[in-house]
Amino acid sequence: MATATEASAPYSLPPEFIDFRDTIRTIVRERVAPRAAEIDAQAEYPRDIRELFASHDLLGLPFDTDHGGTGTGSLMLNIAIEEVAKACASSALILMIQELGTLPIKLFGTEQQQRRLLPRCATGEQSPAFALSEPDAGSDPGGMRTRAVRDGSDWVIDGAKNWITNLGVADFYIVFCVTDAEAGHSHGISAFVVEADRPGFEVGKLEHKLGIRGSPTGQPVFDAVRVPPENLIGVEGEGFKVAMATLDRSRLGVAAQAVGIAQGATDYAAAYAKERRQFGRPIASFQGIQFKLAEMETRTAAARELLYRACSKIDAGDPDIGKHSAMAKLFASDTAMWVTTEAVQILGGYGYVSEYPVERMMRDAKITQIYEGTNEIQRLVIARSLR
Amino acid sequence: MVKDTGVRAPLPPFTDEHADLRASVNRWIGEEISPHVDEWEAAREFPRELYLRAGELGFLGLKYPEALGGQGGDCVHDAVWAEELAAAGASGGVGAGLGAHTGIATPPVFNFGTPEQHERFLRPAIRGEKIGALGITEPGAGSDVAGIRTFARRVSGGYVVNGSKTFITNGVRADFLVCAVKTTEEGGHHGLSFLVLERDMPGYEVSRKLEKMGWHSSDTGELSFTDVEVPAENLLGEENRGFHLIMANFAWERLSMSLAAVGAMRRLIETTVSYALERRAFDRPIGRFQSIRHKVAEMGIKLEASRSLTYQALRLHAAGRNPIREVTMAKLLSQRACLEVADECLQIHGGYGYMREYGIERAVRDARLGPIGGGTDEVMREILGRQMGL
Numbered sequence: 001m002a003t004a005t006e007a008s009a010p011y012s013l014p015p016e017f018i019d020f021r022d023t024i025r026t027i028v029r030e031r032v033a034p035r036a037a038e039i040d041a042q043a044e045y046p047r048d049i050r051e052l053f054a055s056h057d058l059l060g061l062p063f064d065t066d067h068g069g070t071g072t073g074s075l076m077l078n079i080a081i082e083e084v085a086k087a088c089a090s091s092a093l094i095l096m097i098q099e100l101g102t103l104p105i106k107l108f109g110t111e112q113q114q115r116r117l118l119p120r121c122a123t124g125e126q127s128p129a130f131a132l133s134e135p136d137a138g139s140d141p142g143g144m145r146t147r148a149v150r151d152g153s154d155w156v157i158d159g160a161k162n163w164i165t166n167l168g169v170a171d172f173y174i175v176f177c178v179t180d181a182e183a184g185h186s187h188g189i190s191a192f193v194v195e196a197d198r199p200g201f202e203v204g205k206l207e208h209k210l211g212i213r214g215s216p217t218g219q220p221v222f223d224a225v226r227v228p229p230e231n232l233i234g235v236e237g238e239g240f241k242v243a244m245a246t247l248d249r250s251r252l253g254v255a256a257q258a259v260g261i262a263q264g265a266t267d268y269a270a271a272y273a274k275e276r277r278q279f280g281r282p283i284a285s286f287q288g289i290q291f292k293l294a295e296m297e298t299r300t301a302a303a304r305e306l307l308y309r310a311c312s313k314i315d316a317g318d319p320d321i322g323k324h325s326a327m328a329k330l331f332a333s334d335t336a337m338w339v340t341t342e343a344v345q346i347l348g349g350y351g352y353v354s355e356y357p358v359e360r361m362m363r364d365a366k367i368t369q370i371y372e373g374t375n376e377i378q379r380l381v382i383a384r385s386l387r
Numbered sequence: 388m389v390k391d392t393g394v395r396a397p398l399p400p401f402t403d404e405h406a407d408l409r410a411s412v413n414r415w416i417g418e419e420i421s422p423h424v425d426e427w428e429a430a431r432e433f434p435r436e437l438y439l440r441a442g443e444l445g446f447l448g449l450k451y452p453e454a455l456g457g458q459g460g461d462c463v464h465d466a467v468w469a470e471e472l473a474a475a476g477a478s479g480g481v482g483a484g485l486g487a488h489t490g491i492a493t494p495p496v497f498n499f500g501t502p503e504q505h506e507r508f509l510r511p512a513i514r515g516e517k518i519g520a521l522g523i524t525e526p527g528a529g530s531d532v533a534g535i536r537t538f539a540r541r542v543s544g545g546y547v548v549n550g551s552k553t554f555i556t557n558g559v560r561a562d563f564l565v566c567a568v569k570t571t572e573e574g575g576h577h578g579l580s581f582l583v584l585e586r587d588m589p590g591y592e593v594s595r596k597l598e599k600m601g602w603h604s605s606d607t608g609e610l611s612f613t614d615v616e617v618p619a620e621n622l623l624g625e626e627n628r629g630f631h632l633i634m635a636n637f638a639w640e641r642l643s644m645s646l647a648a649v650g651a652m653r654r655l656i657e658t659t660v661s662y663a664l665e666r667r668a669f670d671r672p673i674g675r676f677q678s679i680r681h682k683v684a685e686m687g688i689k690l691e692a693s694r695s696l697t698y699q700a701l702r703l704h705a706a707g708r709n710p711i712r713e714v715t716m717a718k719l720l721s722q723r724a725c726l727e728v729a730d731e732c733l734q735i736h737g738g739y740g741y742m743r744e745y746g747i748e749r750a751v752r753d754a755r756l757g758p759i760g761g762g763t764d765e766v767m768r769e770i771l772g773r774q775m776g777l
Contacts, residue, residue, distance in 0.1 A: 041598075138737050140668035163738045185670070210733075210741050210748035278531035288765050337730070341755070344600075348529050348759050349554040352600050353607075359600035362755065366733065366748075367741055374737055376678055 017076055024083045027056055036088035039214035040360050045169055046214055049091045054124030062099040063106070068119035074249065075311035078256035082304070085260025086267070089364035090214025092260060096253035097166050097215075100372070101128025103246040104174045104191050108234035117172070117193065129170035130250075131161040131194075131220060132243050138162070139377050141176070141243060142186030146222065148177035155179075155192060155232065157225045160204065163371070167218040168203045171196055175222065176239050189239035193231040200225035211363035248322045249314060251372040255307045255328040258336035258368040262300040265336075265343035265361045269293065272347055272356075289346060296339045303332035323385035330378040333368035340365040400463045400702045408449075408467050415444060416475035424478045427604040428749065431596070433481050435518070435560065438488065442515025447489055451497055455505055456513045462639070465489065466701050469643040473650030476746075479753025480604030482647055487556040487605075488512065490643040492519030495565050495581060495636055499624035508563055508583060520561035522552040522584070522610065523633060529554075530766045532567075532633060533575045537612065539568040539582055545618040546570070546582060551594070551611045554760075558608020559596045562586050567633060570626055579629035583621040590615035601752030638711065640761045641718040642704060645697040648725035648757055652690040655750055656683070659732040679735060686728045693721035712774050719767040722757030729754040 013021075031052055039046050053059050061077040063069020070076070077099060085092035102121050105113055120126040137143040146159025157177055164173070172195045180188030194201060206218040234242050270293050273284035283289050310324035340362035344351035351358050369375045397406050419440065420433075427433040441447050449464040451457025458464065469490060472482040496509045496519070511517040528534035537550025548568055552558070564584040571578030584591055595609040624632050660683060663674030673679050697717040703710035729751040733740035740747040758764040 133738065136667070138668065138739075143668070143670075163742075208743035210743070210751065277527075278529065278534065286765075288768065341726070344755060345758060345764065348763050349524060350529075352756055352759055353554075354598040354600070359755070363600065363752070366730070366751070369734060370737055370741055374734070376734075379678070 013075075013079075017072070017079060020072070020076060021079050021083060023056070024058070024080050027052065028083055028087050032084060032091050033087035036091070036357065037354070037360070039088060039090050040211075041213075041354065043208075043213040045216055046088075046091055046094075049088075050094050050124060050127075053094060058095060059098055059124040060122040061095065062102060063118055063122045067106075067114060068122035073311075074252065074314040075308060078252055078307060078311050081253050081256035082260035082263070082307075085257040086264035088214070089257055089261055089361070090212050092257045093165060093212060093215040096250070096257060097128065097130070097170075099253055100130045100246065100250040101166065101170065101172075101174060103250055104130070104233050104242045105193070107245055107249075108191070108242050110230075112230070113193070113233065120171075126171040127166060127169055129164055129166040129173045129220075130246070131164045131173045131175045133162045133164070134160065135162045135219075139374050142189070142240060144176060144178060144189065146175065146177045147181070148179050148190060148192060148227075150179075151226070153229045154226050155229070157192065157194065157200075157222045157227065160219055160221045162219050163207070163217055164220055165215055165217055165371075167206060167216050167220055169216055173201075173220060174233065176243055179239075180237055183237065186240045188237050189243075190236050191233040191239040191242045192227055193233060194222065194225055194227055198225050198227065210366055211360070212367050213363075247372055248325050251329040251378075252307060252310055252314070252325050254368050254372050255303070255310070255325070255332035258329075258332035258365065259300060259304045259307055261361050261365050261368070262296070262303065262332070262336040262339040265340045265358055265365075266293065266296040266300055268356075268358055268361075269296070269343040269346040272350075276347075283346070292342050292346060296342055299335045300339060303328070303335040306331050323382055326373070326378040326381040326385075329368075329373070330375050330382070333365070333375060336365040336368050337362075400698070400705050401467070405463060405467050408464060409471055411444075412446065412468055412471040413475045415446075416472065416477045420478075420481055421476045424476070424481065424604065424746075428478065428480060429603075431603055432560075432606050433484060433604045437481070437485070438515035438518055440515070441485060442513060446485075447493075447515055448513035449489070451493075451509065451513060455497075456510050461705065463701065463705050465639075466643070466646050469646040470650040473647040474653045475650075476654060478604055478749065479651075479756070480602040483556050483602050484605040486643060486647065487521065488519050491521040491636060491640045492557070492561070492563075492565050494639055495521070495623060495632055496583070498635065499581070499632055501620075503620065504583070504623065512563075517562040518557055518560055520555050520557035520564050520608075521636070522555050522558070522564045522566040524554045525551060526553050530763050533579075533630065535567055535569055535574055535579060537566070537568045538572075538574075539570050539580065539617065541570070542616075545616060545621070548582065548584065548590075548612045548615040548617055551609065553609045554597070555608045555610060556602075556605055558610055559593050559606035561608075564591075564610070565623065567629055570629075576630045578627055579633070580626045581623040581629045581632055582617050583623055584612070584615060584617060585621075588615050588617065600755055601749065602756060603749075603752075637762060638704065638709070638714050641714050642697070642700055644757060644761050645693065645700070645714075645717040645721040648721035648754075649690065649694045649697055651750065651754065652686070652693065652725050652728045655728055655732045655747075656686050656690060658747075659683070659686075659735050662736060673735070682731055682735060686731055689724040689728055693717070693724045696720055712771065715767050715770050715774070718761065719764055719771070722754075723764065725757055726751070726754040 060069040065071035148155040148157045175194045179190040200223040202221040204219040204221040306328040310328040343358040448457030449460045453459040539546035539548045570580040590613040594611045597607045700713035700717040733747045
């Protein structure tokens with residue numbers, strides 16, 4: 001039996017969402033798309049784009065009105081991520097990290113923590129980061145080694161994290177640390193807010209990557225970083241739960257990014273196929289190309305439906321979101337990888353050179369199959385939900 | 388049952404001599420190329436001296452007669468070279484730069500050139516003193532080769548060439564370009580010819596060095612020709628018979644790309660299997676998880692199917708049978724397979740695979756050209772479909 005919420009939910013986007021989406025489309029077309037190639041080539045964090053997003057309230061999308069946000073929920077946020085990712089996956093990460101780095105506070109923080117940190121993020125005054133992975137703890141974060149030890153009422157953090165998005169840009173990091181070494185794998189972990197200006201915090205090594213080059217990624221180092229007790233998020237020893245609940249929601253951002261990349265690549269390839277002439281006619285008139293484009297459009301549309309469905313479950317307060325967000329992320333990211341590979345193929349030699357955007361889209365798509373839980377982990381989550 | 392001693396005699400078309408060559412190419416790459424790959428990728432080219440060194444070791448003339456400074460071998464020697472360039476970790480870019488020289492630029496000079504052209508272009512190319520490139524693709528003529536518009540107008544004593552070429556491997560620093568031009572107003576299948584253009588000819592210009600997704604250590608150029616005067620003695624083969632020459636050359640280009648894909652897959656799978664045995668998650672090596680083991684199994688099949696089809700095409704080619712169907716199938720299967728294997732290997736490496744320092748992301752970028760270069764997958768399917776009667 002369908003629940004009342006499900007039964008009464010209209011099977012279309014509310015008109016105000018469509019208006020907001022159209023506004024975002026215009027901003028993206030006029031301001032983000034023309035910058036995308038440069039952001040990738042120079043591997044620079046696009047501060048101008050972040051300011052642009054702030055001035056149009058996009059940075060407030062993950063937050064409730066109480067915390068200075070738009071209060072428009074998960075669906076609207078992910079529509080925005082999708083629209084930005086159509087043109088620039090690195091810029092879409094600015095919105096994704098807004099949510100990933102603040103969800104632990106939103107879901108598990110005290111009211112005081114929420115009031116202290118969320119409104120600053122909503123305006124763009126501050127930027128968050130989420131620090132879970134370590135060199136030897138990727139898919140298996142329960143094996144982390146970074147430690148927080150009590151000293152008086154404070155905590156002292158030692159260790160290093162790996163592949164942290166927004167490194168060097170973020171004003172604070174949500175850092176997961178072992179606080180009880182005896183508790184066993186995945187237990188005895190706690191989450192802390194660590195401000196970037198605390199002594200002992202170092203930006204560490206930044207990585208060169210295949211894609212999302214406009215988003216800095218690297219290894220923050222924590223050398224006896226002291227934080228006060230009010231920086232502990234949620235219950236001591238239950239940080240693993242904080243991480244998992246965050247990822248259950250935030251991986252929809254990855255799905256949205258993937259859907260956007262796939263749609264951007266499909267749109268570009270379709271337009272190109274109409275223009276490009278070989279053997280005396282537009283290549284779009286060949287069935288080999290037509291069928292590819294049809295398949296690309298269909299898979300992308302299916303991925304979007306999975307994404308919107310999972311978002312609407314979150315917005316309806318449905319507790320059963322882990323499986324749905326995992327399915328959306330898995331399918332959307334595999335779709336993005338496949339679609340962008342085909343888009344490069346449709347453009348042929350032009351697809352392989354940097355003057356055209358599709359090779360960048362293909363490089364950007366790959367990470368969506370890896371971060372915020374590799375697709376192998378998503379399959380585990382889905383398989384477990386079937387027991 | 389016969390006990391496997393681990394030592395195997397090479398199977399046809401390979402002999403002990405090819406096994407020795409395999410080992411020496413491998414050793415050279417391991418010692419003199421692999422350690423510098425990252426630096427050359429960042430510099431967007433490898434040093435020109437590498438051609439001289441390869442020439443000195445005899446690798447640039449494996450299949451050419453000793454009388455021309457070659458090693459007196461045949462296409463099977465060249466096949467070993469193509470495969471090992473990829474398998475030993477020379478990178479897609481270095482493989483492309485050296486491979487374009489030996490695999491597509493010099494063969495038409497040897498096959499269709501006069502003794503005088505052999506002396507002028509082939510002999511120095513075998514020594515690595517002159518770098519060769521092949522110029523077919525144009526901005527408006529990619530898959531549609533017959534659409535070539537670069538025009539060589541007949542004048543007294545030779546030709547005047549106007550036009551442009553793009554996506555030319557070695558195009559930026561090639562000393563000579565084996566260049567497809569139309570020699571009749573209509574061009575097309577019966578109006579194409581080959582001219583050898585030389586870099587120092589007035590009007591020959593490298594208009595751009597292209598930035599691309601992969602193959603970073605090789606230079607890819609866009610060339611423009613403005614009233615380039617080319618003497619008649621630079622005509623390669625017969626006038627207006629160029630389409631035939633293009634097609635003849637494609638066979639080896641596609642076969643050597645298939646061999647390179649086989650080599651690249653060998654290396655990727657080997658690297659990934661050792662990673663899966665070392666990398667621990669959830670208290671055990673990830674290679675002990677069934678999903679990883681099954682991924683590796685699928686990759687093994689892709690490699691073996693590509694290798695079998697490629698070697699079969701090579702055997703037929705070496706026997707002089709002009710195996711268009713087998714070469715086309717091998718190219719289509721192996722390039723897709725290599726891209727899929729590279730991507731899967733990156734996936735198994737997870738976050739580490741996405742970072743530059745492990746070389747896996749480079750393999751994915753390099754492999755992406757396979758289904759495009761040397762004739763796209765779509766063109767391969769078209770050739771096959773027609774070959775099969777449709």
